[in-house]
Amino acid sequence: MTSSAVTSEVLPRSRSSASVPGEAPPAYARTIRNAAVRALQEEVITYPKPGLVSLVDTGSHVDMDATTFARSTLALRHYFSRIAVAGAERAPFGVLRRLGIEAEIDMLRATHGINTHRGAIFNLGLLAAAAGFRAQHGAGTGTDTVALGAIVQACWGDDLARHRRDAASHGSRASAMHGVGGAKAEALGGFPSLYEVALPAYRSVLAAGLSANQARVQAFFALLARLDDTNLLHRGGGAGLAFAQTEARAFLAAGGVHVPAWRTRAIALHRAFCARRLSPGGSADLLAACLLVHRIEG
Numbered sequence: 017m018t019s020s021a022v023t024s025e026v027l028p029r030s031r032s033s034a035s036v037p038g039e040a041p042p043a044y045a046r047t048i049r050n051a052a053v054r055a056l057q058e059e060v061i062t063y064p065k066p067g068l069v070s071l072v073d074t075g076s077h078v079d080m081d082a083t084t085f086a087r088s089t090l091a092l093r094h095y096f097s098r099i100a101v102a103g104a105e106r107a108p109f110g111v112l113r114r115l116g117i118e119a120e121i122d123m124l125r126a127t128h129g130i131n132t133h134r135g136a137i138f139n140l141g142l143l144a145a146a147a148g149f150r151a152q153h154g155a156g157t158g159t160d161t162v163a164l165g166a167i168v169q170a171c172w173g174d175d176l177a178r179h180r181r182d183a184a185s186h187g188s189r190a191s192a193m194h195g196v197g198g199a200k201a202e203a204l205g206g207f208p209s210l211y212e213v214a215l216p217a218y219r220s221v222l223a224a225g226l227s228a229n230q231a232r233v234q235a236f237f238a239l240l241a242r243l244d245d246t247n248l249l250h251r252g253g254g255a256g257l258a259f260a261q262t263e264a265r266a267f268l269a270a271g272g273v274h275v276p277a278w279r280t281r282a283i284a285l286h287r288a289f290c291a292r293r294l295s296p297g298g299s300a301d302l303l304a305a306c307l308l309v310h311r312i313e314g
């Protein structure tokens with residue numbers, strides 16, 4: 017994880033009705049905040065997640081552990097209620113972007129410069145904004161059953177399409193070099209990997225009566241098998257992404273978490289990813305996003 021100096025420019029805090037110091041956010045924003053925090057916490061404790069940090073070990077990372085993620089998640093809690101209120105107020109993307117940049121500063125301050133959740137700030141932030149919009153405008157307009165991903169597209173899709181990422185970022189460079197869309201494309205598409213892949217996998221394992229961890233592991237492998245994860249491309253190039261996707265597909269084809277040997281197989285893959293320094297951080301974020309959406313959409 018590259019250390020990045022905390023941005024020296026201290027942005028004046030965005031002010032929406034929920035971010036006035038001392039004022040508690042409205043109940044819907046607290047619900048969304050709690051769901052997002054819980055989703056990030058559950059992602060970290062999920063194990064085995066090939067290459068990634070959990071309570072067991074630090075995966076392919078030497079500069080962060082579960083405590084780093086706990087500090088980062090705590091630092092982001094007010095961001096999620098603020099961006100939920102911004103979504104309820106149908107704020108333009110520029111306001112969401114500013115809240116996201118402020119959240120990145122809070123994250124870096126809490127992690128001493130480690131990039132734990134930059135992608136999650138973006139992915140879960142947009143979904144939290146959509147959840148805020150639905151909470152305030154859903155009833156009566158029929159949008160209280162519309163998928164959060166579709167609300168992201170409808171409310172902020174045009175501006176998101178024009179959103180200029182940092183060309184020097186790992187994700188931008190990986191996207192350009194390998195011709196993949198990355199996090200921005202996933203959001204622009206209404207989070208297809210979440211709705212078409214992760215959520216069905218997660219819900220089917222829960223419906224089978226297996227454990228919550230097994231449901232999260234299955235959803236994670238389903239994402240790993242399909243996602244163009246720019247973290248994998250950044251660290252392992254095309255070969256790294258192909259290895260990860262091939263192994264994930266083989267795990268699922270062998271029965272995934274439904275067979276007794278699932279844990280042994282998943283731990284062996286975790287070790288193989290660590291040996292290659294592969295870290296599918298994008299799949300981890302979308303697992304958290306899946307957990308958020310499941311909690312909000314039911």
Ligand SMILES: CC(C)(COP(=O)(O)OP(=O)(O)OC[C@H]1O[C@@H](n2cnc3c(N)ncnc32)[C@H](O[C@H]2O[C@H](COP(=O)(O)OP(=O)(O)OP(=O)(O)O)[C@@H](O)[C@H]2O)[C@@H]1O)[C@@H](O)C(=O)NCCC(=O)NCCS
Binds near residue numbers: 188198302
């Ligand atoms: C649009 C942004 C997400 C910026 O995206 P960009 O493409 O410019 O690239 P990155 O800054 O690299 O961020 C992309 C992160 O998104 C996650 N991700 C990767 N692939 C996908 C995908 N297909 N779909 C969804 N999400 C994806 C992933 O984030 C997680 O991994 C990061 C940790 O990775 P790691 O490799 O361990 O750490 P590094 O430091 O990168 O490398 P090492 O040195 O350790 O090897 C961590 O961020 C996780 O969250 C990608 O990293 C958006 O950030 C942006 O434009 N922000 C500006 C503010 C803004 O507009 N905010 C909007 C608020 S609503």
Ligand SMILES: Nc1ncnc2[nH]cnc12
Binds near residue numbers: 060068077133296297
């Ligand atoms: N558990 C995790 N380990 C490493 N990178 C991550 N990015 C998001 N979640 C992560």
